[in-house]
Amino acid sequence: MKTSGIIVLLFLLSHYGWTQTGPDRSYQPIKGASYTQSKNVYLLSLIEALPEVRRIIESDTVLSKVSSSKISELAATLEDCGRDGACYPRPMPFTPEEMETIAGRLEKLAQNHPELLDLVAGHLVPSGMYQQQASSDPVEYLANAWRLDASTINHIIGVYAMGKAPNYPNIDSLGMDLGKYSYKANIQGLNELTYAQYQKSELFFEPSLGYAMDALAMARMERAGDFEPMTKHENEAAFRQAKRTKWEVYEYPLILIPGAGTDNYLDSISSGGVLRCKLAALEFEKGRAPFIMVSGGYVHPYKVQKNEAVEMKRYLRKLGVPESAIIIEPHARHTTTNMRNAARIMFRYGFPMDRPSVTVTTPAQSHFIENMLERCMRELGYHTYTNGKRISNTILEFNPSIMSLQIDRDEPLDP
Known part of the structure; x- marks a missing residue:
């Protein structure tokens, strides 16, 4: 962190009264796009739901390149994958490099935008949903929460689009034979749906998040809601x-x-x-x-x-x-x-x-x-x-x- 960034951060911390506290019973979680989504990825649901936060994230050119890259890769699957069902979901999880690039960018934005510190202090901390990601530094807290949500998206896509084994296969598996035509047809349809819905999205995570949520729905596993x-x-x-x-x-x-x-x-x-x-x-x-x-x-x-x-x-x-x-x-x-x-x-x-x-x-x-x-x-x-x-x-x-x-x-x- 550069010296100027440290000064800005110290000002924000003192001005907005950041204190590391625990879950608050009076806090009411925000529903977001759906209960299934908000229970799984609460930070990303908050970014979508809070206009001032969404505006900051959407307007960042570094982050917007992530969504445009995902959409380009998604479009390529519709041209190139053909009958290879396993090919279609490959670009949709976040790579380790993407996760860390985004984490670093969120940290940078949080140093200059008090709305992101308010997101941590006013939502992430009192919700209690990210206690294992907690940090006395709200900038790091935000980045850690992103890493958890990204891991959640990757897991959902891995199980319900790629057919990987869940923790309990007998009750939670995808339930499709990856070798059958029906799987290829469905997964190709999922890619078409995601492209149609998110080709113009300016939120860096929406193509992958939407893909994960629709994969759950396709498998009839959106039970969290x-x-x-x-x-x-x-x-x-x-x-x-x-x-x-x-x-x-x-x-x-x-x-x-x-x-x-x-x-x-x-x-x-x-x-x-x-x-x-x-x-x-x-x-x-x-x-x-x-x-x-x-x-x-x-x-x-x-x-x-x-x-x-x-x-x-x-x-x-x-x-x-x-x-x-x-x-x-x-x-x-x-x-x-x-x-x-x-x-x-x-x-x-x-x-x-x-x-x-x-x-x-x-x-x-x-x-x-x-x-x-x-x-x-x-x-x-x-x-x-x-x-x-x-x-x-x-x-x-x-x-x-x-x-x-x-x-x-x-x-x-x-x-």
């Missing part, structure tokens, strides 16, 4: 009830039921789901907690059409649990994210985070959760919770962590 905004739909009654709940009256704020997917396409709820709901309903009737959260998405079997959380909620209603006491978490695809997403909702809905809640589930899964912290670290890079006391074979305390707000770059169905 399901049921949103939940506070105005499935969770509205419970969200309103939480605002007036006297938490001190209850032993625990929440009973969490982790997901239990079916093993066929006929059952709406699995046998494990039935047992877990019954166990939790008993604890709710005892007054152990004012809310039950049911967690699980469209997971098992592959592309199942029943959502675990929704079906468990329906079953709890049959057991007499009131609508206002049930919160659905309909996105989790693993036990790790059952726990992570519960913490996210608790934070956003105003639940106490400084005292334990409980999981209520079958003994095998309860003990699995008790020993799952290493898996959380391996798959997510942090602990989504810490264990509390074991109450019984089916009831275990957990302490939710606000690190759970962090975006996961390689799970686009539930980032």
Whole structure:
């Protein structure tokens, strides 16, 4: 950084009062082009949505060359790839060199434009979505957030356009045979669509981001946006009830039921789901907690059409649990994210985070959760919770962590 840049940056930091703080409960994430997109790449969604920021990025000649280059390469595939299906998506991910060139340019722009520092201090920090990218230097924070979003785009294109294996192929794979004509026809169509939509785009990331989002849609895997905004739909009654709940009256704020997917396409709820709901309903009737959260998405079997959380909620209603006491978490695809997403909702809905809640589930899964912290670290890079006391074979305390707000770059169905 040149001396003049340092002086400008120091002025901006002092003038705009940058301080490194943590997630803010009062912060309301911006939806952006779609919930699926904003959950996966929040920084880029903010750039699209905030006019003053978008103007800065669009007018930069260095960055505009990135989008024009991507469009030129995309156009070339339509002329050159022919029947080679694997050829079409190759130019769309960001190369390591492109990622670093863009990171450097964003840092340079942030030194001279306070709007980009405001983006960091007013959105990235309070959202909690980039805690692992955090830096005491907001310029570096911005660049780190870009690197995460770029990695997310590359992962989506890799899996849902190029057919690479996702983390869990049995439930999250592309589902197309790369050797069949249908794949070539579809991927060529995706390139045509992207070119038609973004050939005149002035935002450097839009061709690749649009390509990634449409690849997810083509694969019917845009699940991250399901049921949103939940506070105005499935969770509205419970969200309103939480605002007036006297938490001190209850032993625990929440009973969490982790997901239990079916093993066929006929059952709406699995046998494990039935047992877990019954166990939790008993604890709710005892007054152990004012809310039950049911967690699980469209997971098992592959592309199942029943959502675990929704079906468990329906079953709890049959057991007499009131609508206002049930919160659905309909996105989790693993036990790790059952726990992570519960913490996210608790934070956003105003639940106490400084005292334990409980999981209520079958003994095998309860003990699995008790020993799952290493898996959380391996798959997510942090602990989504810490264990509390074991109450019984089916009831275990957990302490939710606000690190759970962090975006996961390689799970686009539930980032």
